[in-house]
Amino acid sequence: MKHLLDIGVLTPDDLHHLMALTDHMVEVNQRPIPKVPALRGKTVVNLFFENSTRTLTSFDTAARRLSADVMNFAVSSSSVNKGESLRDTIETISAMGVDAFVVRHKSSGAPMQVTKWTNASVVNAGDGWHQHPTQALLDCYTIRTHLNRRTGFDGLHIAIVGDIKHSRVARSNVQAFTALGAHVTLVAPPTLLPPAVETWPVTVSHDLDSLIAKVDVLYLLRMQRERMVDALVPSLREYTGAYGLTPLRAARLRPHALVMHPGPMNRGVEMAVDPSELPGSMVLHQVTNGVAVRMAVLFELLGSGADLATSA
Amino acid sequence: MTTVIIRGGTVLDQHGERPADVTIVDGIITAVGATGPDGATGADDMASAAVVLDARGCYVTPGLVDLHVHLREPGREEAETIQTGSRAAALGGFTAIVAMPNTEPPHDTLATIEFVRAQGRRAGLCDVVPAGCITVARAGVALAPLGELAAAGVHLFTDDGNGVQDPGLMRRALEYARPLGITLAQHCEVTSLTKGAVMHEGSCCSHLGLPGWPAIAEELMVHRDIELVRLTGAPVHFLHLSTARSVALVRAAKADGLPVTAEAAPHHFTLSDELLASFDAVYKVNPPLRTPADIAAIKAGLADGTIDAIATDHAPHPPEAKEAPLDEAPPGMLGLETALALAITELDMPIADVIAALSWKPAAIAGLAGRHGCPIISGSPANITVFDPALQWTVVPAQLASLSRNTPYAGRTLRGKVRHTIFAGVPVVINGRAQR
Numbered sequence: 001m002k003h004l005l006d007i008g009v010l011t012p013d014d015l016h017h018l019m020a021l022t023d024h025m026v027e028v029n030q031r032p033i034p035k036v037p038a039l040r041g042k043t044v045v046n047l048f049f050e051n052s053t054r055t056l057t058s059f060d061t062a063a064r065r066l067s068a069d070v071m072n073f074a075v076s077s078s079s080v081n082k083g084e085s086l087r088d089t090i091e092t093i094s095a096m097g098v099d100a101f102v103v104r105h106k107s108s109g110a111p112m113q114v115t116k117w118t119n120a121s122v123v124n125a126g127d128g129w130h131q132h133p134t135q136a137l138l139d140c141y142t143i144r145t146h147l148n149r150r151t152g153f154d155g156l157h158i159a160i161v162g163d164i165k166h167s168r169v170a171r172s173n174v175q176a177f178t179a180l181g182a183h184v185t186l187v188a189p190p191t192l193l194p195p196a197v198e199t200w201p202v203t204v205s206h207d208l209d210s211l212i213a214k215v216d217v218l219y220l221l222r223m224q225r226e227r228m229v230d231a232l233v234p235s236l237r238e239y240t241g242a243y244g245l246t247p248l249r250a251a252r253l254r255p256h257a258l259v260m261h262p263g264p265m266n267r268g269v270e271m272a273v274d275p276s277e278l279p280g281s282m283v284l285h286q287v288t289n290g291v292a293v294r295m296a297v298l299f300e301l302l303g304s305g306a307d308l309a310t311s312a
Numbered sequence: 313m314t315t316v317i318i319r320g321g322t323v324l325d326q327h328g329e330r331p332a333d334v335t336i337v338d339g340i341i342t343a344v345g346a347t348g349p350d351g352a353t354g355a356d357d358m359a360s361a362a363v364v365l366d367a368r369g370c371y372v373t374p375g376l377v378d379l380h381v382h383l384r385e386p387g388r389e390e391a392e393t394i395q396t397g398s399r400a401a402a403l404g405g406f407t408a409i410v411a412m413p414n415t416e417p418p419h420d421t422l423a424t425i426e427f428v429r430a431q432g433r434r435a436g437l438c439d440v441v442p443a444g445c446i447t448v449a450r451a452g453v454a455l456a457p458l459g460e461l462a463a464a465g466v467h468l469f470t471d472d473g474n475g476v477q478d479p480g481l482m483r484r485a486l487e488y489a490r491p492l493g494i495t496l497a498q499h500c501e502v503t504s505l506t507k508g509a510v511m512h513e514g515s516c517c518s519h520l521g522l523p524g525w526p527a528i529a530e531e532l533m534v535h536r537d538i539e540l541v542r543l544t545g546a547p548v549h550f551l552h553l554s555t556a557r558s559v560a561l562v563r564a565a566k567a568d569g570l571p572v573t574a575e576a577a578p579h580h581f582t583l584s585d586e587l588l589a590s591f592d593a594v595y596k597v598n599p600p601l602r603t604p605a606d607i608a609a610i611k612a613g614l615a616d617g618t619i620d621a622i623a624t625d626h627a628p629h630p631p632e633a634k635e636a637p638l639d640e641a642p643p644g645m646l647g648l649e650t651a652l653a654l655a656i657t658e659l660d661m662p663i664a665d666v667i668a669a670l671s672w673k674p675a676a677i678a679g680l681a682g683r684h685g686c687p688i689i690s691g692s693p694a695n696i697t698v699f700d701p702a703l704q705w706t707v708v709p710a711q712l713a714s715l716s717r718n719t720p721y722a723g724r725t726l727r728g729k730v731r732h733t734i735f736a737g738v739p740v741v742i743n744g745r746a747q748r
Contacts, residue, residue, distance in 0.1 A: 107639045108520060109638050113635070127521075130522070196514050
C-alpha cells in the first residue's frame, strides 16, 4: 500500500489486516514508554490546509510514537489565497526529502492531486465532503473492540444520524461498515442526504424514534451551524427535536448499544445528553483508538519491517 | 489577382455532395468544376499562376462557424489571445468564431467590440465576431446598449458565464431586442441551485463528495425563456445545452413554432461525469459533464435538428488554474482544434448533417449568412474548409495552437483532420499548418 486516500478501495481483508496491526499499536501505547523505533529516520509531514487540532495532534502523536521525524504545516488559508499553488507547496516540501504527507484539505480530491506531485506516500486526513479514511478505520476498530466483533460486522445494525450530505465521515464509514458486513441506516431529513442516495448500499430513514431501540451502534454526526443559513433545516431546535440524542431517546437505546461521534460535538444539538452518562459512549475511546489506528497506517505505508517489540 | 484552386476534393454543402475543383479569385469563388478522372479540370490553364491545394480524399465544405468561443482578450492574455485563438480556430477549420463577451472589460461598450474586431482583423486568420453583453458588466442588473451595438452590427447578445437570473429583466431585454432584429443567447443556469457546484448532481457527485450542479438548474431557465419567447416573440438561442430534459423542452418549443435555436458542445456528447472521479479539473466545465443518458439525448437532438449547431465553448485556462483543487479551478476546456474530429468520430449522423451543424446553421444563427456558410458555388465568398474525414490523429496538448493546454482529449485518437482552411480567399491553413 503506497497511499491511503479512499477507504473504499480497501478490501475486507485489508481492513482486518490494518485492525490487527492496530492491536499491536494499542499494546505499544500501553507500555511504560509508549514508543518504538519502527519509523526512525522517516519524515512525516502533516500538511493541514484546514484547521483541525484534534486530527493534527492525533497524527503527530502517532508518528512520534513510531519515532518518525515530524513536520507540521498548518496552512489556514486556501492555496489560492496564499498565493502559492498546491503543486508548488507539495513540490517544495517534497524536495526537502519527505516520506509521507498527511493531508487535510477543504476541497474534495486534493489529497489525490497531491500524489501527482510527489513520490512520497500520501495519507488523506480528510478532504472536503469526500473521505476521511483513518476516521473510518478508527471507528471500525472501536466497534470491533467494544462489541467483540473480531471477525466482522455481520448482523450489526448501525445508524448514522445527521448531515450525511456534507460529511466525509459518513462517506468513509458507510463504505467501511458495509464492507465489513454491517447493515447501515442513514437517518436525516432529505435536505441533509446526498443526491442519488439510492445508489448507496444503505437504507434511509427520517424517523430516529422508530430505530433507536433497534440499533447496535448510533453514530451521530456534527450538525454544522451554517446549514441553517442554507435553509437545509429550519432551526437547531427543530433538528434536535427530530434527530438529536436526547435523554428520552438515550433511555431507549439497547443495553449494549454504542454511541459514537467523530467530534467535535455540539452539545445540546446532536448530543443533547451528557455522553459521560451514557454507558455506551465511545467518544473518548474513538480518540484513543485514533492514535493507534494512525500508527498502524503510517507503519503499513512506511515501515520497513522493523520489530514493533523493540523499545525506542 | 490572387487565384487559389482547390483540386480533387468532394464538394459538400447545402446542395449536396459532388466531386469538383473550386477556383477562387480575389476572395470569391469563380468556378466550381467537375474533376476529371485524373484530377484534370478546365482550371488547369490558370494553374501556373495559382496556389493549388490538393484536396484528394477530402471534403470541401463551407467554412465552419463556431458560435461559442472564449478568446480571453482583453484581460486574460496569459490564457489565450485573439491571435492564438484565431490560429486554433483556423486549424480547426473555422472561418468565423463568435467571441464571448466575458472579457475584462466585457463586451458591453462599442469600444470593446471594436477592439476585438480590430484584433481579429490583425490576426487575419478568421472572422472574429464579438457577441455583445445583454446586461452591463454581465451583472444582470441593467441593460447593455443593445441598440447602439446592434447598429454597429452586433447580432448575438449574451451574458455567457452568467445566465440572466431576473425574469423581469430578461423579459424587458427580449421586448427591447425584438425590433432590433438581434438574438439573445442564454447561458441557462439558475444560480441559486448551483451554489458552489463543481459537477453534475447525481450518483457520481454523491460518492465523490463534490457539490452538485443539478440538471433542473439548466432546465428551469430553458423552460422560462421558452415561455418568454412565446410571450414576446423575440428569438432566443440556447447556449451549450447539456441535459436530456433541456433537449426535450427545445424540441417541444420548436414544434410550437417558436423562434428558438440551440447549440451543444462536443464535450457534452463525448464525455460523462464519471471522469470527475479522477479529481482532474480538466474535466470541470460549466454546464458540467452529464450522464450517458444525457449524452444520448444530446446526440439525438443533433440528429433530429432540435439542436441546430455544434459550438465548442472553447475556454482556455493556464495550467496553474487547472491544477488547483476542483472547487477552486475555473470551469472550461479547449475545443476549437478537436470539434470537427469529435463530431466525425462520435456522431452517428450523415456527414452533411454534421457539417450543417458546424457551418451554415450556426452561420445563420450568428447573422453571418451571406458571409459564412455559403454554398460552394460561383459568386460565394471563399470561406472554405477542406478536411480529410478518414485521417486518424492523436491529440497532443503541446501541439495545439491555443496558448493553453486544457484539453480533456489528451492522448485520444480521433478521425478527421483539417487539411486546408481558406478565409476570405486566402489559404490560412495549408496541409494542416497555419500560414500566419
